[in-house]
Amino acid sequence: MANRKNFSRYNMRCGILLHAKAGAERISELKLPDLDARYLALTGSDLPGSNEIEFFGRTMPLIAKETISFQDQIVMALFAPDYESAMLMMREIELKTEPLEETPEMGTLPDSLEYGWGEMEENAEGKYKEIETSFSLTRISRRNKRLYTVTAWMEGLNMHIEAPSQWVELIRETVEKATGYPKRNIIVHLLPYTAKHDEFLIEPAILAAIAATATIKTGLPSEIRDEGYFSRPAVNVRRKVLMDEDTKPVFETVDMTVDQGAFAFAPEEYQRQAMAGIIPPYPLKGFRGTIKIISSPSHPASFCGSLGYSEALAATEYHISRLAEAAGTTPNLYRMTIEKEKRKFTDYIPGYDLDGQKKCRVSVVSASSFDRKWSANTFQKEEFGLLGYLKGIGIATGAGIAGFSTTLSKETGFSAMMTFTQKQNVTINTSAVTHPGTMKIWKKRISEKIIPGRPDGVMFLEPGPDTMDTGPDVLARIVSSFTLQLDSAAKRLAVLKETEKLPVSLRFDAENTYYPCEFENTGNGAVVCEVKIDKATMIPSVTGVWGSFAFPSIMDRSSLENSLRRTIMMTLRENGMDIPLSFRIHLDITEDGTDDTISSVQQLARGLTLGALSNAMHQAAGDLASSLPISAAEINEAFREGV
Amino acid sequence: MKIDCTIDGKTLTLSLNSDKPLSLILRENTGDDAVVNHCNGAMCGLCTVLVDGKAMLSCMVPAFEIRGKTVTTFDSFRKTKNMKDIEKAYESVGSFPCQDCYASRSLIFESLIDEGITDPEEILKELSIIKCPCMDPEDEINIVLKGIEARRKRNVRRTQFA
Numbered sequence: 001m002a003n004r005k006n007f008s009r010y011n012m013r014c015g016i017l018l019h020a021k022a023g024a025e026r027i028s029e030l031k032l033p034d035l036d037a038r039y040l041a042l043t044g045s046d047l048p049g050s051n052e053i054e055f056f057g058r059t060m061p062l063i064a065k066e067t068i069s070f071q072d073q074i075v076m077a078l079f080a081p082d083y084e085s086a087m088l089m090m091r092e093i094e095l096k097t098e099p100l101e102e103t104p105e106m107g108t109l110p111d112s113l114e115y116g117w118g119e120m121e122e123n124a125e126g127k128y129k130e131i132e133t134s135f136s137l138t139r140i141s142r143r144n145k146r147l148y149t150v151t152a153w154m155e156g157l158n159m160h161i162e163a164p165s166q167w168v169e170l171i172r173e174t175v176e177k178a179t180g181y182p183k184r185n186i187i188v189h190l191l192p193y194t195a196k197h198d199e200f201l202i203e204p205a206i207l208a209a210i211a212a213t214a215t216i217k218t219g220l221p222s223e224i225r226d227e228g229y230f231s232r233p234a235v236n237v238r239r240k241v242l243m244d245e246d247t248k249p250v251f252e253t254v255d256m257t258v259d260q261g262a263f264a265f266a267p268e269e270y271q272r273q274a275m276a277g278i279i280p281p282y283p284l285k286g287f288r289g290t291i292k293i294i295s296s297p298s299h300p301a302s303f304c305g306s307l308g309y310s311e312a313l314a315a316t317e318y319h320i321s322r323l324a325e326a327a328g329t330t331p332n333l334y335r336m337t338i339e340k341e342k343r344k345f346t347d348y349i350p351g352y353d354l355d356g357q358k359k360c361r362v363s364v365v366s367a368s369s370f371d372r373k374w375s376a377n378t379f380q381k382e383e384f385g386l387l388g389y390l391k392g393i394g395i396a397t398g399a400g401i402a403g404f405s406t407t408l409s410k411e412t413g414f415s416a417m418m419t420f421t422q423k424q425n426v427t428i429n430t431s432a433v434t435h436p437g438t439m440k441i442w443k444k445r446i447s448e449k450i451i452p453g454r455p456d457g458v459m460f461l462e463p464g465p466d467t468m469d470t471g472p473d474v475l476a477r478i479v480s481s482f483t484l485q486l487d488s489a490a491k492r493l494a495v496l497k498e499t500e501k502l503p504v505s506l507r508f509d510a511e512n513t514y515y516p517c518e519f520e521n522t523g524n525g526a527v528v529c530e531v532k533i534d535k536a537t538m539i540p541s542v543t544g545v546w547g548s549f550a551f552p553s554i555m556d557r558s559s560l561e562n563s564l565r566r567t568i569m570m571t572l573r574e575n576g577m578d579i580p581l582s583f584r585i586h587l588d589i590t591e592d593g594t595d596d597t598i599s600s601v602q603q604l605a606r607g608l609t610l611g612a613l614s615n616a617m618h619q620a621a622g623d624l625a626s627s628l629p630i631s632a633a634e635i636n637e638a639f640r641e642g643v
Numbered sequence: 644m645k646i647d648c649t650i651d652g653k654t655l656t657l658s659l660n661s662d663k664p665l666s667l668i669l670r671e672n673t674g675d676d677a678v679v680n681h682c683n684g685a686m687c688g689l690c691t692v693l694v695d696g697k698a699m700l701s702c703m704v705p706a707f708e709i710r711g712k713t714v715t716t717f718d719s720f721r722k723t724k725n726m727k728d729i730e731k732a733y734e735s736v737g738s739f740p741c742q743d744c745y746a747s748r749s750l751i752f753e754s755l756i757d758e759g760i761t762d763p764e765e766i767l768k769e770l771s772i773i774k775c776p777c778m779d780p781e782d783e784i785n786i787v788l789k790g791i792e793a794r795r796k797r798n799v800r801r802t803q804f805a
Contacts, residue, residue: 083671084660084663145687145689146689146743147682194743196741196743558737562739562741565778565779566741566776569776569777569778570776570777579779580780581763581781583781584781585779
């Protein structure tokens with residue numbers, strides 16, 4: 001990777017952003033003070049090219065022009081010789097807005113995605129027991145307090161951008177559209193980052209376009225800095241089930257509504273991922289599922305590491321526990337009675353064997369004494385006065401998926417190229433140059449297949465104008481799906497190098513394994529979560545988490561365990577849980593040794609933790625704690641109103 | 644105003660506003676933006692540095708406070724033997740902070756290990772300034788205890804050889 005140009009900070013423009021204080025407003029006046037040559041103000045109309053960012057066919061303005069669609073939208077950027085001067089000058093800028101009478105244009109939303117099987121029956125004769133459940137997650141929207149910088153500078157004909165980014169190509173395309181600068185001459189230098197909520201997907205591209213415009217206008221290197229933003233969409237899942245006399249579900253209807261904020265990025269893919277999560281693992285005679293995307297004047301939702309699957313999986317697990325309650329048994333025993341050996345094959349998730357999941361479930365149930373605790377909490381619930389027992393335990397079990405759906409993979413042309421050179425080395429042309437640890441593992445795996453014992457002979461080409469776009473590093477697809485693509489390409493190249501004239505190249509799609517259904521199940525897991533609500537303060541705290549996971553292959557056990565722990569902790573804290581001193585995560589990780597796709601650890605652990613937590617909170621506080629995240633004040637208020 | 648201080652072993656004379664936060668001095672004046680965050684005092688905990696060996700939030704330290712003091716950022720601390728003790732503690736407990744808070748958490752661990760604090764309540768109180776939820780409390784306590792143990796062993800060996 002080319003080094004950053006060593007320019008002096010004194011010859012640089014430092015930029016800060018003015019964000020909107022509220023959404024759904026019109027800019028009535030933007031009054032700027034007299035700015036001398038050292039300053040540069042950029043509004044939506046100052047960009048030489050197009051003022052929009054495009055992501056999978058959906059667009060969003062880079063800078064709000066007349067209408068502010070959501071709170072925190074960028075209204076203008078101000079560049080000055082240093083940040084202090086920029087901040088002082090920003091105080092002089094007056095932004096006047098007025099509420100919009102009509103709802104602002106939020107971009108086009110897709111139609112509801114519907115899927116189902118079997119003929120649905122009405123419960124006209126009261127033949128079935130009807131159960132309705134509702135699962136909801138409220139929006140979490142906040143700055144993540146992590147400041148990052150994006151720098152742009154010119155060197156000869158080339159425009160250099162330095163930024164943390166999950167998708168380098170998106171930066172190049174956005175800068176090209178905004179500035180008119182040819183993409184070939186835009187070189188991106190990646191900064192190290194940790195994207196806990198995929199916050200480095202869209203925003204760095206926006207900042208890069210603004211910084212590049214400032215560089216073109218001032219002729220000086222420009223740096224812009226901002227805090228990352230995290231926004232989890234609001235989700236509501238309503239289910240209606242008809243159960244037979246044996247308390248087995250027969251017909252089920254699911255309606256999932258997702259508020260993705262002012263602009264939806266990849267909403268069709270969200271629908272597909274969510275559909276894979278809401279299809280229940282137990283057999284049904286009839287099923288109808290609908291995923292609807294809506295918009296609101298709030299910050300566009302991040303991918304949040306899952307793009308809908310985790311939330312949908314949590315909703316399904318929450319629902320199963322409510323059915324178990326209605327059947328009067330523990331969720332573990334209830335699952336044993338309703339689940340078969342294999343789940344039904346659908347267009348979204350294959351009919352895989354449920355044995356792996358059962359093993360994980362048995363492991364956590366025995367480690368946590370789940371059945372005993374669940375029954376004890378249920379019996380005690382009614383005996384403890386007005387507030388109840390305030391203790392709960394919940395379980396969630398499921399399979400992981402990784403990467404994009406087959407439909408999206410077919411639509412996108414993400415690819416990479418592997419070459420066996422005359423010097424008997426292997427070069428790889430890809431934009432997926434990520435963590436050094438991952439690349440070390442890739443080199444080892446590829447060398448084993450083509451040049452045994454020489455991992456140093458495998459080289460990833462430096463980013464340049466001819467770098468191939470391998471797509472965004474989201475949903476663990478670079479680690480999981482792309483690793484398998486590299487393996488498969490290495491196998492084919494090992495054969496070609498013996499038969500073809502050197503150098504021999506092989507171009508392969510990063511997602512060329514088309515599954516018979518949208519996603520492939522990879523890895524299984526089960527999580528039990530125990531919560532307690534403090535009787536005096538009403539602070540909800542998690543007393544323990546037990547997790548059991550089984551993955552096809554484990555590249556680095558210690559990193560995997562850390563990743564699972566981090567995801568569990570983050571999910572608990574994100575949803576308002578207090579972590580006491582005695583808290584401990586008990587993890588059991590197994591490897592089945594197969595060569596299957598590696599799962600998205602974050603997606604699976606997040607979904608299961610969320611599901612187990614919702615179940616535990618429901619047992620502790622009943623319907624009063626109806627949504628996550630929840631705070632002590634909300635529980636207190638709910639009890640006051642409920643009692 | 645002019646401030647003399649030592650940052651990462653380099654003696655510097657900086658000319659800056661007396662109330663400029665240390666985090667911004669590190670980012671803008673010494674170009675250390677890879678490790679140090681600046682949250683404008685929102686207590687993210689990711690801007691921790693060692694000031695005379697004590698962990699502090701650099702966004703809460705004004706420039707005049709560092710006059711004549713020694714500031715150590717993670718960039719220079721990572722190369723020291725003290726960091727090796729902390730790495731050993733991470734390995735023996737089997738838990739590592741995430742990339743985001745690795746630097747800050749390690750510096751707070753160093754401060755606690757250096758002072759020899761073993762009281763769990765006090766350890767958690769000190770570590771509570773980091774809002775990143777990647778580690779569970781028991782692991783944090785064990786890391787400090789293991790770190791103290793490793794440091795003590797190293798000091799004993801050094802004394803024996805001397």
